[in-house]
Amino acid sequence: GPVKDERALNVVMGVNEDRYDPAIHDIVTAASCTTNCLAPVVKAIHEGIGILRGSITTxxxxxxxxTLLDAPHKDLRRARAAGLSLIPTSTGSATAIGLIFPELAVARGLDA
Structure with missing residues (x-):
């Protein structure tokens, strides 16, 4: 998932690697696998026609x-056995897209 620290830069090559500044960024991370898939598409659409609102399914x-077996959890969706259930849940990519494209604050809150 994304690193939420101002000294860290969530980098997606071909999207925002030009923002790297060694004087500021002590940590560089590749964000997440989902973010690395989503960010280039978001960039192309945003630069081409603009984005007003976003939604993804991943x-x-x-x-x-x-958890591999049904077990107690405060979020009942996450209490189910992962190998036996499709579990709708949030994704860190929503946060990462907001960090990579601050102007797209509406991208936050995406579900996986």
Whole structure:
């Protein structure tokens, strides 16, 4: 997921690598796999015709935030066995897109 620290730069090559400043950025991260897929498309559409509002659907393999068996969790969606369920949930890409394209604040709140 994205690093939310002003000393860090979430870089997607071909999109915002020109923002890197070694005097400011102590940490450079590749954001996330979903962000690396989404950001070039967002850039092309935004530069070509503009974006007023955004919505994505992404399918993702199991992650460390999911449980393999049904188990207690404050978010009932995440309590289900990940290998047996399709689980709609939020994605860190929404935050990362907002960091990479600050002018697209409406991109935040995307679901995976």
């Amino acid at each position: 399918l993702h393999d199991l992650t460390n935030t999911q």
